[in-house]
Amino acid sequence: EAQVTQNPRYLITVTGKKLTVTCSQNMNHEYMSWYRQDPGLGLRQIYYSMNVEVTDKGDVPEGYKVSRKEKRNFPLILESPSPNQTSLYFCASSKKQGQNTEAFFGQGTRLTVV
Amino acid sequence: AQTVTQSQPEMSVQEAETVTLSCTYDTSESDYYLFWYKQPPSRQMILVIRQEAYKQQNATENRFSVNFQKAAKSFSLKISDSQLGDAAMYFCAYRGNRDDKIIFGKGTRLHILP
Numbered sequence: 001e002a003q004v005t006q007n008p009r010y011l012i013t014v015t016g017k018k019l020t021v022t023c024s025q026n027m028n029h030e031y032m033s034w035y036r037q038d039p040g041l042g043l044r045q046i047y048y049s050m051n052v053e054v055t056d057k058g059d060v061p062e063g064y065k066v067s068r069k070e071k072r073n074f075p076l077i078l079e080s081p082s083p084n085q086t087s088l089y090f091c092a093s094s095k096k097q098g099q100n101t102e103a104f105f106g107q108g109t110r111l112t113v114v
Numbered sequence: 115a116q117t118v119t120q121s122q123p124e125m126s127v128q129e130a131e132t133v134t135l136s137c138t139y140d141t142s143e144s145d146y147y148l149f150w151y152k153q154p155p156s157r158q159m160i161l162v163i164r165q166e167a168y169k170q171q172n173a174t175e176n177r178f179s180v181n182f183q184k185a186a187k188s189f190s191l192k193i194s195d196s197q198l199g200d201a202a203m204y205f206c207a208y209r210g211n212r213d214d215k216i217i218f219g220k221g222t223r224l225h226i227l228p
Contacts, residue, residue: 031214040123042205042220050214058215090159094214101147101209103216105159 002027006091006106013081013113021076021109023091029104030096032074033058034066036087037108043090049074050096081113116141118208120219127196128227134181135191135222137206145211148182148189153203153221162204165189193224201226 004025013019025032033048035058045058049068063085065077074093078085088110092103117140127133139148150162165173165182172180177194193200206219 033216035218040220042120043218045215045217048215088157092159092216094216096214101214102149102161102164103159103207103209108157108159110157 002104004091004093004104004106006089006109008109009107010110011112013111015082015113016080019078019081019111021078021089021091021111023074023076023106024072025074025091025093025104026072027093027095027104028071029093030071032068032091032093033103034064034074034076035090035092036060036085037090038087046076046089081111083113085111086113087111116143116208116210116217118206118217118219120206120222122222123220124223124225126225126227127193129196129198131196132192132194133196133224135193135204135206135224137189137191137219139187139189139206139208139217141187141208141210143210143212147209147211148180149207149209149216150178150180150189150191151205151207151218152200153205154199154201159205163191196226198226198228200224 034046035043047066049055091106094103146167148165152160163175181190203221209216
């Protein structure tokens with residue numbers, strides 16, 4: 001089954017404790033990205049990757065890191081989480097261009113930083 | 115920079131009636147894709163319908179159809195015969211052909227009244 005898998009689904013952590021949210025896709029998609037969703041703000045892009053070893057900042061990259069060592073995986077790293085990073089996070093993947101260009105989403109990660 | 119605007123934060127419709135959700139966008143590109151995503155309480159992002167800008171014919175998927183007005187940069191979603199399961203947050207999204215980035219509107223929460 002074609003899917004994007006995110007883990008964990010829920011996470012409560014304390015300020016400053018490093019964490020990683022994993023994302024994996026099995027569709028051989030070139031393009032992967034991370035979004036955060038906050039009430040009234042919609043989905044905002046944090047980072048994206050157009051292929052292996054190619055990453056770039058989205059609209060709200062501060063406080064986040066990513067890596068793309070393999071095509072299927074695109075982890076999101078919070079080195080020192082703060083309460084303002086409490087949010088709902090989504091990983092998405094898509095083919096680079098051409099047909100079927102919609103994004104496929106993971107199930108979301110609800111992160112709470114206390 | 116491209117932008118997507120959904121001017122209706124919330125809407126309500128009676129079950130079995132028809133409702134239209136508005137979306138406008140701004141872009142200087144001539145070739146792009148537009149999408150409507152549905153996010154039910156489960157948080158999963160589900161593709162409802164897609165429209166290629168080069169196609170003049172409006173896309174239709176069962177009870178869901180769009181009114182795509184390229185010159186006006188308008189992309190509204192019409193839901194016919196509304197059902198309780200249609201209750202969700204709906205996001206309009208734009209994807210250009212240059213950098214693969216997907217831009218989302220802030221969403222419209224749709225309530226279905228029994």
